[in-house]
Amino acid sequence: MMDEIVTPDELQILLNLADEVRISYPLYRGDLLAALPEGARYRIEMTASREDYHAWLLQFGEIADELPSYSDLLECMLASGIIRYANQEAFDEMLQTYRRLKKDVYFGLDTNVLYHRFVSTNPHISPSSCILVNTVSDEIAFAVNRRYSAQKIAEITAYAPEQAAIIGELENKRTKKSRKAAYLAMREYRAIRDRAIEITAPAAHSHRREENDLTIVRALRAFEDERYALPVLLTADTYMADICDAEGLEYFLFERPYEIRVTSCRAGEFVRLLFNLAAVFGVVRCNDVHIFGEYGGKGSSLEDLKLRFSGGGLHEAFGRELKICRRLTALGIER
Template identity: 25%
Template sequence: MKVYVTSVGTSPEAVFNPLWFLVEVYSWVPDKIYLFWNDEVTDVLNKVTELIERLKKAYNVDIEIIADESMKFSEENPIEFRDKVSSLLQSLRREEVIVDITPGRKFMSALMLGAGMINNVEEIVYLHLQDFRRYMGRLLFEIPMVEQQLFFKEHLTGKRGNVKFPGRKKDEPQEVKIRREDLMAVINSMYIDGEDVFTVKVGNALVGRVRLDKKVEFTVPSFIDLNDDVHGNYNLVKEALIAGGLAKFRNWDELISLIRTLRASKRPIYIGFDTNALYFMVPSKILEDPRFRERGNLIVDFVYSDEVAEEVGKKLNQKLPYGREYGEFSNQPTPKARLAMLGSIELEKIKMLGAERTKSKEIAEGDTKIALDYKVFAEEKDANVIVVTTDDTAYSEMEAYSGTGLIPFKLEWEFSFGSTLEGTWEELRDSIYTLAVLLGELKVGKYSILGIWRGKNHRDWRDETVKVRNFEYSRILTMLK
C-alpha cells in the first residue's frame, strides 16, 4: 500500500502542490493520505480536501483521506506533534510511505524529517518554491516549473530513497480550449518532458526559436515569410510580441515615475489610451504590474476617448471571404480585425473597472479628435490625464494641449528582427497567446494552437481562449478549472 503523510499549514497550495507533483510528474498515486492538522487551519484543511477530491476525479483514482480527530494536534505542543507523527510512521513500517515536509511551521517540518529518518520511510520530499512571495497561493501548474524543485530524501539527508517511480504517463491526445493563463500548463508540460528548446511556426514559416531556462530566450528570424490575407504580414509578429510582453517598452519605468510625481499634486490622476496602446494591451500590462497598486488598489483611474472606441469598432467586422480554400479562417476576422479585437477586449477590461468615457463637441477626427476628447476631460475634472500612445503623430497632437491637464506619454519599444528577446515565462505565455490570435494559428513545438476557428464567439475573445491540439495532459486543465 502506498501512503502519503504531511501536515496542514496556512497555505492549501503548499500542502497540495507536492502531492500533485508526485502524481503528475512521477505517476505516484497514494492509496491513503494522512493529514496532520490543528484548530487554526480547519479552513485550509477543508480546501486541501476539496483539491484532493478534484485530483481524484481528474486522474480517475481512488484515494482515502484520513484527517480525523486522531490526526489533530495542538500547535503549542510540539512534543505531542512529534509523538503522533512517530506513532503513525511506526504503524506504517510495512507500507511504501512518502513523508512531505513542505507545509506547516518550521518545527513541523523539522520533526517530520526526523521522524521520517528514524523510521526509515521510503521517501521524504520537499517542494521548494524560489519566488515564494510572487507565487504564493497558486497551484503547481500555474507557476513556471523552473521556479519549483522537488527535493527528495537523497537531497535532504544524503541517503537514497527506496521508491521506484514509474514516470510520467500520457493520456489520449485531445483538442482542448483553454484560457491565456492556462497556457502556462502547456509550457510547463513541455519543460517536464524535456522540450526546453523548440520552434514557433506558422505553417512552415519560422516565427521564433525558444529556449526555456530561468529566463526565456525567444530568437526572432531576420526574415519571416508571412504576407497573405489569412495570417497578415511580418509586422504582425512584431505587434504580437509587443502586445504579449516579450518585446519590452524601454521607458515603462518612466511612466510609473511620472505617476508617482503627479500624485504629489493631490489632483486626480487618470490614464487614457490612444488606439494603438489598446492594440499593444497596455491596460493589461498596467493591471498586472503591482507597482500601479497600493494595498491592492489601483493608484490611478481610467478614461477612454469616444474617438478611440469608434476607431476600434470600425475594424471589428472586417472578415475574410467565404471559401473552402480558407479552411478554419473562412468568413473569420481579418488580421486587422483580430488586432482590433485585442483592443476591444482591453476596452472592456477598463470599462469593467469603471473607466469613464470622454467626448468633446469639437468637429474633428482621428488623432486630433482623440487629443481634444482627453483635453476636455482633463479640464472638466481638474485632473491630470496621462494619455499613453506609441505613435509620433498622436503624441504631437496631444502635446499641443499640454498645460490643460493633458499629459501625453509615448511608449517606446525595443524590437528588431534577427534579435533575441529575453523575458519571463509569463511573457512567453502571453506572447504565444497574442501570436496565436493575431496570426490565427501557431505551431509551438509539437502542439498546434488555434487563435481563430469557426464558431469562435465574443465570449471566447473576452475570456482570452485558444484551442490546443494533441495535448496529452488534459487532466491538468481539469484541475485548473
C-alpha cells in the same frame, strides 16, 4: 487528428508536458522562438530575426499583409509584458513626478496603448486612474469584425496548398487587423473599463483616423477644463503627440523598441505570449501541437482556443491533466 478546446490559462498544462518549447508558424520554414523552463521562468531564444520575417513575407506576394510580421511579434511581446517600451524608464520617473502634484493625475489612453495592453501589464498604473474616450472604443469596435471570404482563403491557400486544412479553419473568421483589435485592444478595454473613467467625445466617431485623434485630444482638454485635474494622454503615435502640442494637452510619447531583446520571462508572461501569438497570427505550432486562436465553429468567447494534436500519446497525457485541473478548479482548489 484530435482537438481540445481550452482557455488561455490551460495552455500551461501543455507547456508543462514539454522539456523544450519551440514556436513556429505553419506557413513559414523555421521556428519563431524557443523557450526552456527554468523554475518559475522561461529562458527565451529569438530564433528568427526581422530579416527572416521579411524574407518569409516576400514569398507570399499580395497576401503578405495577412501573414505575421516582425512588428506583429513585437506587439504580442509588448501585450504580454515580456518587453517594454524603449523609453519606459523615463515614464516611470515621470510617474513619480506626477504623483507629487497637488492635482489628481489621470491617464487618457490612446488606441495604440490599448493594443499593447499597457495598463494590464503595468502594476503601477491603476485602471481607476485611466480615462477612456468613447471614440477609442468606437475605433476598436469598427475594426473588430472584418472577416475572410472564401475567395480570400482560396488566395492564401494557393500559396501554401499543403496547409489547406489549417488555412481553411480561418474561413469566415477575423482578418489579421480584426484579430488584433479583438484579442489585444478589445480584451484590454474590457479588462479596465469597469474601473476607468469613460467620457463622451465632443464629436461623433469618424472613419478618418486624423479626425478621431483630434476628437480624443479635445475630449481630454474638456475634461481638464471641467475638473481640477491633469489628464495626460499616453500614446505611441508621433502624430497624436503633435496634436497634443497644438491643443495644449499634456502627453507622454512611448517609443516602440526596434528589436526584440529578451532572454527570459515569467511563466505567466510566456502563457500570455502563447495566447497572443495564436490569437493575432490565427494559428501557431507549439512543438507538435497546433494552437488556433480562430477556428471553424468558434463561439463568441474571445478566451477559447483550439489545440490540435497529431499524436495520441501527448493528447492522452494532456487530456488526463486537463481533467484533473478542471475538477480542482470546480472545487475552488488551485493546483
